Amino acid sequence: MKRVVIKVGSHVLSDDGSINQNRIDNLCKFLSELSDKFEVILVSSGAISAGQAKFNLPRTSVVNKQILSSLGQPYLMEIYSKTLSKYNKLAAQILLTAGDFDSRKITNHAKNVINGLLENKILPIINENDATGISEIVYGDNDRLSSAVAHYFDADLLVILSDIDGYYDSDPRENKNAKIRPLVTSLSDEELNKTSYTGSKHGTGGITTKLLAADFLMKKGKDMFLASGFDLSDARAFLLDNNQIGGTIFKGKQ
Ligand code: ADP
Numbered sequence: 001m002k003r004v005v006i007k008v009g010s011h012v013l014s015d016d017g018s019i020n021q022n023r024i025d026n027l028c029k030f031l032s033e034l035s036d037k038f039e040v041i042l043v044s045s046g047a048i049s050a051g052q053a054k055f056n057l058p059r060t061s062v063v064n065k066q067i068l069s070s071l072g073q074p075y076l077m078e079i080y081s082k083t084l085s086k087y088n089k090l091a092a093q094i095l096l097t098a099g100d101f102d103s104r105k106i107t108n109h110a111k112n113v114i115n116g117l118l119e120n121k122i123l124p125i126i127n128e129n130d131a132t133g134i135s136e137i138v139y140g141d142n143d144r145l146s147s148a149v150a151h152y153f154d155a156d157l158l159v160i161l162s163d164i165d166g167y168y169d170s171d172p173r174e175n176k177n178a179k180i181r182p183l184v185t186s187l188s189d190e191e192l193n194k195t196s197y198t199g200s201k202h203g204t205g206g207i208t209t210k211l212l213a214a215d216f217l218m219k220k221g222k223d224m225f226l227a228s229g230f231d232l233s234d235a236r237a238f239l240l241d242n243n244q245i246g247g248t249i250f251k252g253k254q
Pocket of ligand 1: 009010011012141161162163164166167168169170171172173206207
């Protein structure tokens with residue numbers, strides 16, 4: 001069975017600091033459909049928004065974001081567990097930091113757990129451990145963590161579900177005539193080094209962290225698919241019907 005990592009960004013999961021249950025419902029339904037065909041690992045942001053929905057602390061400092069994240073993470077898992085139970089699916093939580101992938105021993109421990117969860121048809125839900133590793137808070141919305149997850153845990157594909165439905169030849173928020181690029185086989189240094197604009201005030205990554213994730217995987221010979229997390233029809237067609245009707249595929253070197 002092929003293994004896929006699905007990464008969902010905080011914009012998809014939340015609106016103005018509160019969790020959007022409707023989108024979580026759609027996502028969980030999709031994850032349950034996928035799990036008939038693939039081994040599925042979810043990388044989910046959204047802990048800070050879930051925390052803010054419980055307790056009104058401003059996101060003005062890194063430590064406040066860490067506090068909100070540690071408050072919100074169990075609440076986010078509760079929402080996932082409840083929603084997935086409609087599909088008879090169990091969810092497990094794994095908190096990692098990018099540094100965990102620097103140690104082969106730690107990576108292997110985590111991989112053994114992931115393999116065991118998947119054998120038992122339990123959905124692993126991974127997030128960055130924000131109390132000890134702040135790269136999500138500082139750099140970007142788990143995009144790069146999800147590429148490490150896909151590579152080190154032997155996935156065949158990373159799918160990033162974003163607030164944008166693909167990679168365009170210029171920022172579609174600034175250029176109405178921007179055109180989607182359905183297929184990307186390499187990324188230039190210029191594209192990878194751009195300081196990117198992020199979709200909303202709660203945004204962290206922007207497009208550049210997604211391109212860095214794609215570049216990392218393409219160089220390892222793996223593919224990444226970028227599609228909308230608001231409307232899952234492109235991701236559904238791509239994964240379940242082998243049909244690319246939208247989104248961008250970043251094709252790894254063969
Ligand atoms: P998410 O929260 O889903 O992880 P972000 O909002 O951080 O996503 O990043 C996606 C945003 O990047 C888009 O909404 C868009 O405004 C911006 N962007 C900038 N350049 C591009 C581009 N060339 N193609 C697509 N999106 C772009």
